[in-house]
Amino acid sequence: MRLLAKRLSGRVIQNINSTFSGGGVAEILQRMVPLLTELGVDARWSVIKGDMPFFEVTKKIHNTLHGRPDPFTQQDISIFNETSRKNIEEHNLVGDIIFVHDPQPVALVERKKELGKKWIWRCHIDVSKPNEEVWSFLQPWVLQYDASVFSAPAFSRSLPIRQFLISPSIDPLSDKNRELSRDTVDAVLAKYKIPGDKPIILQVSRFDYLKDPVGVIQAFRQVKRSIACRLVLAGGTATDDPESDKVLAEVMERAGNDPDIHVLLIPPGSDIEINALQRAAAIVLQKSLKEGFALTVSEALWKEKAVVASAVGGIPLQVQNKFTGLLSHGIEGTAYAIRQLLGNPEYARWLGKNGKEHVKNNFLITRHLKEYMLLFLALDRPEDVIYL
């Protein structure tokens, strides 16, 4: 890695996204930028400015790129263009390689003609079946980039620019993934009043329709009919996601007074608590309807947990069905997989062990860092075999 970093010396890598905290992108950059700096790469990170209406529009863009049929109005376009124009004028672009994350800052590439430099668009979301109106709106900017990066092959579209596949990653030494003592895990369970009397089924995700928390409750209720267990839905919010309160309210309503369902609103930065909940769980779910990559799956696999997840987005990359976890395609399938694992703990343990090995080889931050550096180096090299 140091050898690769040495080859990048003298070049500034500027990461740009829309928030410093909350959500997977900010989480990755919080780890990635210091590590690149430690390796001797001049990596920087800046965020664009935006008000609540802008983030409501970008949330809508996010959902519609995932395929939700929300209307994209002229007003939405005006709000997005207005904030983008301000950012194009004001944002300080100092990088030799400008690494733009997700659609919110996508329009900054308009300054490419003026500044030159290399521009990469890192798309963390699934744009395989987007709302065409929204994609057509964004596409003119996307095509100005030198290269794009997607998290899973299914996210790619036929584009005339180079597209690379780089999966995100987890940091095994972060508070969210490091080893915890049994006492810490018990203390977190006590804090949230979760008794340890029954196996815990956990889903960690933002309160978002695309994570299908309501579907999780339905699957849980099917399992509970035959096997005693508890469900923990632990979620957070992000500054660029104004919809989460609405989803949380609906989830609370569906959970009702069921003492075996625990809905936890966990504030950003509660990484040790998330870690403890994952370690306490018998099974970790990720029953998303659409996904970017779903790093929560790698987090659970790293803790040797049996995972049941939908075959969407980047999840099939992490869960090799029946080798490193179980893939499901609906509520019934999820309930069936949970029953299979609760009834056969040895099988669950075997899957968990394989899962950890798989994450160790493919989804740790070291691999991610390496691939980003390779990407920066490969930008000027079109050949298939590059000798450095």
Next chain:
Amino acid sequence: MNEAISWPDIVVPVAVFAAALIATLWLRRVSYRSLISWAKRTEWQGDDILLQATQGASVLWCITISAALGIAVSPMTARWKSLGGDGLWTLLVLSLALTGFNLANQLIPMYGEKFQLPRHIIKLTGTIARAIIIVIGILLLLEIWGVPTSPILLVVALIVLIAALAFRETLPNLLAGFQLNTTEQVKVGDYIKLETGEEGYVKAIDWRMTQIEGLDRSTIFVPNRKLIQSTVINYGRPIKKAKESFRFYDRLHLKELTGLKARNLRELTDILKNAPDSIVYYHTHNFLEEHHYLTPEPANDFALWVSDVLGDVVLGERLASVDAFEFPGLSALRERLVNVMEECLAQGSESRQAPEGREFHFIKSVSVILPTPYIARDLREFLESLRKLSLGSLYFHIFESRLRLQRATNDFSLWLEQSLDEPELAGEIARFDPYTFTLEGTKSQLIQLIEKRLQ
């Protein structure tokens, strides 16, 4: 009152002196002749130097012995005899000092060169040796002539103590270096491995340090004292050297999406027919790279997709059984895969469609090749480098070089045959099918083959 001196009083001592001188000189001549002839037959140069250094002084010893006998038989008074004795002792001390000087002048440069000591250290050691001889000589002479020597001895002891303190770090290393050279436990040119993990060829053993050249051509300095104290595996002298050294490379890769995707077997076959080698390579080796820990004989992506997504387990099995090891290049491998798919299509198996979101996405592999610090010039260095090699590096030299870079065989076999003249070992490695092992398994198999050859 003085007694009168008679002629016999003079003649007898002189005759004794003359006779003794003739006898001792004759004895010296005979002894030296046979000793020199014996010394010439030995390998050790020290005896030649010893004889040469004492040759001049030995004449003085003959004179001293003869004079002592002459004085002993003379009728001189005790006082004069005592004075004569002291004079003869003085002569003996001077002759011994002369011998010491000669020995220091010849032995110190000889051993200095043997131990590869720097020139200034040889010079300094010579000066110190001569100073010690002078000091001891002066002390002896003072003792002979009755001058008190205790204060001088005290000063000398102090100087020795200060010198010992100043050289407290160096002295053990110097002695250890001497021990290494004399016992020849470790010699220049040996390949050694220390318990702390350092290894390589011994390039030099000087008066303080032993220099080892590591596998990455770095120089490791080990204090002689530590080398003596630690457990060292000495593999001995270098073995057969290669005509050209082998440089190990590491291989990293990026996945580039092509935007091409197939929904059914027909589309899969059509795209594969015209796909570049980088795509064929990726999809026939991706599972091996990502799941190398899990299972040997990994399936290719085509086989997995046809079985898991299209649900055609029979075709999946046929595609999985296409052994990449049998093919000399990617074109031939592609042709074989396409043939299997077309045979299946000819039997009417194209109706199965992938569900939405489970299409086959064609990806190409972009390899980035980097030199590692490891270079092997012989089989032992090759083995030790192999032990340290990353799986990416092993993957490059075994899989990628053969199929993707279209070399006739893997890199290791090529080098072993062409540069190291090891055709048997090269053949064994070339025949070894790495697809039947995990990457770790492949590595240990190769290590075992080479260890066997080295034994």
